Structures are given as structure tokens and as C-alpha cells.
Amino acid sequence: MTQPQSACELTAKRCVPCEGGVPKYSLAEAESQLAKLSGWRLSHDGERIRKDWRLKHFRQAMQFLGEVARVAEEEKHHPDLHLEGYRNVWVEIYTHAIGGLSENDFILAAKIDVVAPAA
Numbered sequence: 726m727t728q729p730q731s732a733c734e735l736t737a738k739r740c741v742p743c744e745g746g747v748p749k750y751s752l753a754e755a756e757s758q759l760a761k762l763s764g765w766r767l768s769h770d771g772e773r774i775r776k777d778w779r780l781k782h783f784r785q786a787m788q789f790l791g792e793v794a795r796v797a798e799e800e801k802h803h804p805d806l807h808l809e810g811y812r813n814v815w816v817e818i819y820t821h822a823i824g825g826l827s828e829n830d831f832i833l834a835a836k837i838d839v840v841a842p843a844a
Contacts, residue, residue, distance in 0.1 A: 727750065727757075727758070729757045729760065729761045730761060731761055732761060732835045732838065735762075735834075735836075736836055736839060738832050739800065739832070740801060740829040740832050740833060741828075743823065744822055745823055747827055749772075749823045749824065750827065750828075752767075755771055755774070758831050759774065762834055762838065763838065764776050765834050768817060769817075769819070772819055772825045773817045773818060773819040773826070774826065774831070774834055775815055775816065775818075776816055776837070776838075777813070777814070778814045778815070778841060779813055779814075780842060782811070783811040786808055786812045786814050789814060789841065789842055790806055793840065794806070795840075796837060797833065800832065800833055800836065802820075802829050802833050804816050804817060804818040804837075805818070816834075816837060
């Protein structure tokens with residue numbers, strides 16, 4: 726079983742390219758790792774992680790999405806980004822190549838938390 730890492734440990738890492746062949750996290754591994762990240766939850770029957778933000782206004786939402794895009798490009802790991810109702814943002818992350826969760830997803834989630842606006 727993969728040992729859970731703190732948000733600080735995750736942000737110190739880099740996402741590694743994944744073209745498949747990597748085992749996806751089990752439900753127990755994903756839940757254990759999520760306990761170390763604030764506000765993230767499982768979605769899609771445990772195959773993805775998701776976090777929601779309600780921001781002050783449209784401009785802040787768009788700035789945040791731009792920051793998430795910048796971080797994702799740096800990591801070469803791309804989440805699904807959503808904006809609804811002009812200020813409600815949510816991000817879903819999973820490793821497309823394996824159809825589930827890998828360490829990369831938790832690294833990216835921790836890095837997104839660093840650039841997220843204060844609640």
C-alpha cells in the first residue's frame with residue numbers, strides 16, 4: 726500500500742509522465758492520501774478527486790483558473806476545470822492514461838491548493 730504524504734511533501738515533488746502501465750490507487754490508498762489534503766474528495770466512484778471553491782466574483786474565478794492552468798502546464802498534468810454561476814469553480818483530477826488516480830493527481834491537488842485564493 727502506498728504511504729500517504731503530507732501536502733508539503735507532495736508540493737516538493739514533480740508529476741512524472743504517465744502513459745499507462747502504472748497501477749491506479751486503490752480506494753483505501755486514495756482515501757488515506759485524501760486525509761492529508763484539505764477539502765478534496767473522491768468523485769466518479771473513487772476514480773477522481775474533486776475540490777470546489779466559491780470565489781468573490783467572476784474575475785477572481787478566472788484568475789484562479791488561469792493559475793491552475795499555469796501549474797498544470799508546469800507539471801504536464803491536466804485537470805478538468807469547471808466554472809458555473811460566474812464564481813463557482815471546481816477542479817477534478819485523475820490520470821487519464823490509467824483511468825484512475827495516481828500520485829500525480831495528489832501532487833497536482835497540493836500544488837493547486839498553494840495557488841488557491843484564501844477562503
